[in-house]
Amino acid sequence: MNPILYAALCVVVPAVWALVSVGLFRLWERRKK
Amino acid sequence: MSWLWIDAGGAQVWLPGVLVLGAIVGTMAGLFGVGGGFLLTPLLSVVFGVPLEIAVGTGLCQMVGTSLASFLKHRALEQGESRFAVLLAAGTFLGVELGAGAVSSLRRLGSVPGLPILWIDLVAKSGFAAFLLLISFLSWRRRTRLEPADPTPGPLARLQLGPRVFMPAVGFDAPAMVIAYLGLLLGFMAGFIGIGGGTVLLPLLVYGFGFPFRHGAATGLGLMVATAAVGTVTHAFRGHVSLPLAMALLVASTLTAQIGAGLTRRLKAGTLHGGFAAVTALVAASLVWDVLRRL
Numbered sequence: 001m002n003p004i005l006y007a008a009l010c011v012v013v014p015a016v017w018a019l020v021s022v023g024l025f026r027l028w029e030r031r032k033k
Numbered sequence: 034m035s036w037l038w039i040d041a042g043g044a045q046v047w048l049p050g051v052l053v054l055g056a057i058v059g060t061m062a063g064l065f066g067v068g069g070g071f072l073l074t075p076l077l078s079v080v081f082g083v084p085l086e087i088a089v090g091t092g093l094c095q096m097v098g099t100s101l102a103s104f105l106k107h108r109a110l111e112q113g114e115s116r117f118a119v120l121l122a123a124g125t126f127l128g129v130e131l132g133a134g135a136v137s138s139l140r141r142l143g144s145v146p147g148l149p150i151l152w153i154d155l156v157a158k159s160g161f162a163a164f165l166l167l168i169s170f171l172s173w174r175r176r177t178r179l180e181p182a183d184p185t186p187g188p189l190a191r192l193q194l195g196p197r198v199f200m201p202a203v204g205f206d207a208p209a210m211v212i213a214y215l216g217l218l219l220g221f222m223a224g225f226i227g228i229g230g231g232t233v234l235l236p237l238l239v240y241g242f243g244f245p246f247r248h249g250a251a252t253g254l255g256l257m258v259a260t261a262a263v264g265t266v267t268h269a270f271r272g273h274v275s276l277p278l279a280m281a282l283l284v285a286s287t288l289t290a291q292i293g294a295g296l297t298r299r300l301k302a303g304t305l306h307g308g309f310a311a312v313t314a315l316v317a318a319s320l321v322w323d324v325l326r327r328l
Contacts, residue, residue, distance in 0.1 A: 007269035010276055011262050014098030014283055021098075021287035032135045 036298045041077075041275035042087035050081065055095070057285030063103045063293020064308050066250035067231030068096050069259055071316045073282075075323075087275055090268030094279040095286060096261035103290035104254035110298060111252030114244075116201045120209055121216035121234075121256055126219020126263075135225055147171065150327045158320045159226060165317040172310035178301040187243030189215075202248055219247045223260070232316055235309065246305045247297035 039046045058073050070092050077088035096256060107113050122312050143196040148155075163320040183204065190207040224234055231253050238249035297305065 003270050003272070006272075006274075006276075007266045010094045010265050010269040010274045010279070011097055011210065013276065014265075014279060015262075017280065017283050018098040018101040018105070018287050021283075022102050025106075025288065025291050026109075027316055031262055 037228075039277050039279040039281055040274075041081075041091065044084065044087075044207045044247050045071045046083060046278060046281075048281055051278065053283035053284045055282035058095070058282065059099050059103075059289030060293040061312065062096075062099045062231075062254070062286070063106065063290040064250065064296060064305065065312055066180075066253045066257070067233060067312060068092075068100070068101070068261070069245040070096070071176065071232070075319060077278075083130030083275075083278070085270075085277075086268075090112075090265070090271075091279045091282070092269060092304045093261050093264040094274045095282040097256035097258060097265055098279075098283045099286040099290050100257040100261055102114040102253070102287040103294050104258060104292035106291040107247075107251035107254060107297075109293065110247075110251075111202065112247050112294075112297070114202050114248060115133070115255065116198055116200055117207075117212055117238075117252050118255040120198065120212040121253075122259060124213045124216025124218075125223070125256060125260065128222075129224040129260075130220075131217070132221040134223020140225040148328060149184040150274050150324065151286040154327065155324060158324050159224075162320040162324075165313045165320070166251055167234065167311045168232075169317065171240060172237070172306045172313065176307040176310065178303070184245050184248075185243050186281035189237070190243055203244055205243070206274045207242055214227050219299065233312060236313075244308075246302050250297055251294070258308065 037046060037048045039051065054076055061067050061072070070089075072291050073095075074085070074088045075091045075093065077083040078085045083091070104113075136153060137156075140151065142152045145155055186205045186207070189211055190205060192208050192211055194208040195206070195210045198212070199206040200211045215234075219233055227328065232248075234248050234253040234256075238244040238252060239246055244252065265274060
């Protein structure tokens, strides 16, 4: 794979995963209440 | 059961073990605002057999997600001082360059006569281990002291040096110049020894500036996202990041980072100080072990 694309993926994918995880966690907390 | 194994730089890594490791690193990031590189890198390398350069690069890559998740959770709880983090950032990036330059210069001194270890490794790592043991001792003593209801400025915040910046979350101001130079020091430590961020910043914020523990843990995380992203790009260009392994770590760590951040509100300040004492003692022990195994 192109090294620039791979480097971008290595930063973007974990960041997107973190945002999804935070969203899901907030949703779960709201439902719990 | 081949799906239980991940290939990372030629090493086969057991997925359930990685999930447990991710959960531990995430909890530490949420509770103490530390990156966990001191724990993650040696464990991936020694226990799971991942080549060291891949362990370092992958650790940074997972830290982008873990510190971001923890940072966002702390922000939702209105914890942390963003002004402080911005002032730190400028000094940090310059400090990393200075630290890396100092390493190159000191490497020329060569190794200790009669011993297979470089002067720089011996002096820097033993010095840093001694500093961490002092922090660990201070934190341990603090665990029995009650945290005041209103935060009071610490000795570094009381210094009368140039313009001051007000920090609304903690309710007092501090000299901007001292914060910027603190960033320079943190960056220097990171470039010089490879460990920086939370383990150095948190004690300075809590004991130096007088931040309540939970605000201290939250403040460094925004900076950590940026530092981890820059480090990840550098390592990914050299092919030293295993994205599948980083994602496996992130599945657990992004969740536990948010639980850890939430726990800073529920746990007593004394428990947090005690926990941080244990973490810094562990980092010091890992540094001492690193020096001893080279002798």
